[in-house]
Amino acid sequence: xxxTAALWLAVxxxxxxxxxxxxxxxxFWSFAxxxxxxxxxxxAPAIAQVFLHGRAWLLPVGLALIAPPFxxxxxxxxRRFADVLCAAGVFGIAYSLLQGFAIGIGGWEYxxxxxxxxPLADRQFGMGYGALLCLGAFLFMLTQSIAARGAVKGDVFxxxxxxxxxxxxAAFIAFPVARILISAVQDNDDNFAPALFLDKxxxxxIWGIDCLSAxxxxxxxxxxxxxxxxxxxxxxxxxxxxxxxATRTGFRxxxxxxxxxxxxxxxxxxxIGLAIILLFGRSGAVSTFLDWxxxxxxxxxxxxxxxxxxxxxxAFTPIAFLVMIGVVEGVSPSMEEAALTLRADNWxxxxxxxxxxxxxxxxxxxxxxxxESIADFGNPMVLGGDYDVLSTEIFFAIVGAQNDQGRAAVLxxxxxxxxxxxxx
Numbered sequence: 001x002x003x004t005a006a007l008w009l010a011v012x013x014x015x016x017x018x019x020x021x022x023x024x025x026x027x028f029w030s031f032a033x034x035x036x037x038x039x040x041x042x043x044a045p046a047i048a049q050v051f052l053h054g055r056a057w058l059l060p061v062g063l064a065l066i067a068p069p070f071x072x073x074x075x076x077x078x079r080r081f082a083d084v085l086c087a088a089g090v091f092g093i094a095y096s097l098l099q100g101f102a103i104g105i106g107g108w109e110y111x112x113x114x115x116x117x118x119p120l121a122d123r124q125f126g127m128g129y130g131a132l133l134c135l136g137a138f139l140f141m142l143t144q145s146i147a148a149r150g151a152v153k154g155d156v157f158x159x160x161x162x163x164x165x166x167x168x169x170a171a172f173i174a175f176p177v178a179r180i181l182i183s184a185v186q187d188n189d190d191n192f193a194p195a196l197f198l199d200k201x202x203x204x205x206i207w208g209i210d211c212l213s214a215x216x217x218x219x220x221x222x223x224x225x226x227x228x229x230x231x232x233x234x235x236x237x238x239x240x241x242x243x244x245x246a247t248r249t250g251f252r253x254x255x256x257x258x259x260x261x262x263x264x265x266x267x268x269x270x271x272i273g274l275a276i277i278l279l280f281g282r283s284g285a286v287s288t289f290l291d292w293x294x295x296x297x298x299x300x301x302x303x304x305x306x307x308x309x310x311x312x313x314x315a316f317t318p319i320a321f322l323v324m325i326g327v328v329e330g331v332s333p334s335m336e337e338a339a340l341t342l343r344a345d346n347w348x349x350x351x352x353x354x355x356x357x358x359x360x361x362x363x364x365x366x367x368x369x370x371x372e373s374i375a376d377f378g379n380p381m382v383l384g385g386d387y388d389v390l391s392t393e394i395f396f397a398i399v400g401a402q403n404d405q406g407r408a409a410v411l412x413x414x415x416x417x418x419x420x421x422x423x424x
Contacts, residue, residue, distance in 0.1 A: 001072045001073055002072050002073075002074075002076060002081070002144075004140075004144060004156055005068065005071075005072055005081075005085060005141065005144055006072050008136075008137045008140045008141055008144070009065065009068050009069060009072070009137065009141070011133050011136065011137045012065050012092075012133065012134050012137030012138065012141075013065055014130075014133055015046075015129070015130040015131065015132065015133025015134040015136075015137065016045065016046045016047060016061060016062050016065060016130060016134055017045055017046070017047045017062075018045055018130070019045055019128070019129040019130040019133060020033055020037070020042075020043045020044065020045060020128050020129055020130055021044070021045055021046040021049055021058065021127070021128060021129075021130040021131055022042065022043075022049075022124060022125040022126065022127065022128045022130075022131075023125050023126040023127060023128040024042075024043070024128055024129075025042070025125075028128075028129075039052065041053045042125070045130055046058045046061060046062065046130055046131075046134075047062060050062070053122075054122065055122060055124065057099050057103065058099065060091075060095050060099075061092060061095060061096055061099075061134060064088045064091050064092035064095070064138065065088070065092070065134075065137075067084050067087070067088055068084055068085060068088050068141060070084070071084045071085070076147075076148050076154070076156075077148060077154075078148075081145075081148055082145045082146075082148035082149050083145070084145075085141045085142065085144055085145035085148070086141075086142060086145035086146070088138065088141055089138045089139065089140075089141040089142025089143075089145060090142060092134065092135075092137075092138030092141075093135060093138045093139060093142070096127075096131060096134060096135055096138070097135075100126070100127055100131070103120065103122075103123070103124050104123065104124070105123050105124070105125060106123060107119065107120040107121075107122070107123050108120050139163055139164070139167055140160050140163065142163065143156070143159045143160040143162070143163035143164075144156055144159070144160070146159050146163075147159040147160075180405075180408075180409050180412060181409050181412065181413060181416075182409075183405045183406050183408075183409045184197055184200075184201075184406055184409035184410045184412075184413055185197045185406075186406060187406065196406065197406070197410065200406060200407055200410045201410050201413070201414075203219075204219060205219055205220065206219045206220055206221045206410075206411070206414060207219045207221055207222070208222075209222065217386065217387070217388070220388045220389055220390050220393045220411070221390065221414050221418075223305075223387060223388060223389050224374045224389045224390040224391075224415070224418065225374070225418060226305075227305060227308060227309065227312075227373055227374065227389060228369075228370040228371075228373040228374040228418070228422075229370065230309055231309060231312045231313060231316060231369050231370065231372075231373035232365075232366040232367070232368075232369035232370035232373060233366060233369075234309070234313050234317075234369070235312075235313060235316045235317045235319070235320040235365065235366075235368075235369035236320050236324075236362050236365040236366040236369055238313065238317045238320065238321075239317055239318075239319075239320025239321040239322075239323060239324040239365050240320075240324050240328075240358070240362065240365070242257065242261070242317070242321045242324075242325075243321055243324035243325040243327070243328040244328060245257070246258070246325060247325065247328045247329055248328070260318075261317075261318035261321050261322065262318065263318075264314055264315050264316075264317075264318050265318055265319065267315075268378075270378045270381075270382055272311050272314055272315050272378075272379065273307075273311050273378060273379045273381075273382030273383050274382060276302055276307060276310060276311055276383065277302065277382065277383070280301075280302045280307075281298075281302060282298040282299070282300065283298070284298075287299075300385070302383060303383055303384070303385030303386075303387075304383075304384070304385045304386065304387040305387050307379075307383035307384075307385070308379055308380050308383050308384060308387065308389075311379040311382075311383055312372070312373050312376060312379055315372075315376070315379065316368070316369050316372045316373065319365075319368055319369070319372065320365040320368065320369055323361060323364050323365045323368060324358070324361055324362070324365055326361075327358050327360070327361025327362075327364075328358065328361075331354060331357045331358060335353050335354075335357065336349050336353055336354055339352070339353045367422055367423065370422050371419050371422060374389070374390060374391070374415060374418055374419070375391060375415070375419070376391060377391045377392065377395065380392050381395075390411050390414060390415045390418075391415070393411050394408045394411045394412055394415070397411060
């Protein structure tokens with residue numbers, strides 16, 4: 001008998017026939033459900049839901065667990081073993097998710113289902129212990145069938161680990177992001193509205209260029225793009241300078257320099273912005289000293305693009321430095337020595353030999369600085385002033401007076417397009 005397949009089959013049957021199928025109101029770790037178990041409709045396992053409470057739509061989940069026992073005694077390389085486990089895994093996962101999304105706490109979740117099958121008098125809560133175990137069993141049956149077909153040299157553990165990682169990424173990253181982005185083409189009543197999406201996407205608040213011809217602000221997309229390019233180029237340049245200082249000079253405080261580069265990374269995001277306000281704000285220490293000593297009147301210059309740029313340069317230059325120091329250390333000094341031997345001066349050697357060899361590293365440093373900049377929320381929130389960027393606009397579209405999830409989703413699509421373009 002294939003013990004691994006038998007183990008996951010047992011887990012699936014426990015989830016279907018023993019544990020509560022639906023989510024528990026009192027919380028995942030609460031065991032208050034034992035009082036009404038197994039007859040209470042809210043706490044019953046799936047098999048009791050089917051035969052005691054008439055929820056026949058859960059029956060196919062159990063049917064997917066019937067076929068695998070007949071192939072447990074076949075070899076792991078047997079074609080029928082792989083085919084049966086694959087069919088059970090795919091059908092079990094697909095149907096469990098389908099019925100879960102189709103029927104919710106108010107009955108049918110989609111209008112076309114109610115039109116096709118009529119009103120549904122019953123309802124169901126979200127998935128609980130039993131559904132989780134069943135989905136896990138179906139997942140690992142599927143990965144074992146893939147391993148039985150020769151994937152990753154038939155290593156069941158490796159294929160199962162890959163399947164688990166894919167499932168976690170799909171559940172906790174891909175699915176939430178997809179649900180948010182789908183709302184970009186829906187109105188406030190969740191109806192499909194592509195025209196509304198086009199209106200929001202091409203809004204002047206996103207793509208406006210009034211700042212070029214009048215004393216008005218540009219759209220948030222251009223603001224974010226300009227800020228990202230400036231910060232990306234600045235952090236890559238400073239990161240290269242610090243990397244050269246730490247590797248190609250006799251600078252004595254190299255260890256201190258490496259320690260200082262880590263501090264902004266572990267600092268909470270709002271701290272740098274608040275520190276800049278305390279230093280350079282209208283009542284900041286530096287502004288007060290300059291007013292007292294030189295008569296320079298304090299101003300609000302730190303609020304807007306200059307302040308965001310300053311804060312992000314302090315926050316993200318260490319990351320560029322950590323990227324560039326490995327690149328600089330990987331460049332062979334023999335190439336530079338050969339150029340110097342051929343009577344090239346230091347600047348000519350740097351621009352024609354060293355810099356071209358570091359070009360991929362500079363591109364990586366720029367990419368990281370660009371993406372970190374346009375995705376940063378803390379510094380634009382504290383220092384943005386009237387300089388709006390995508391990250392803060394997405395936040396205010398959800399929690400502000402607008403309460404417009406569609407607009408937030410459109411802005412997120414613009415932000416995602418910028419990051420993907422930078423990667424490309």
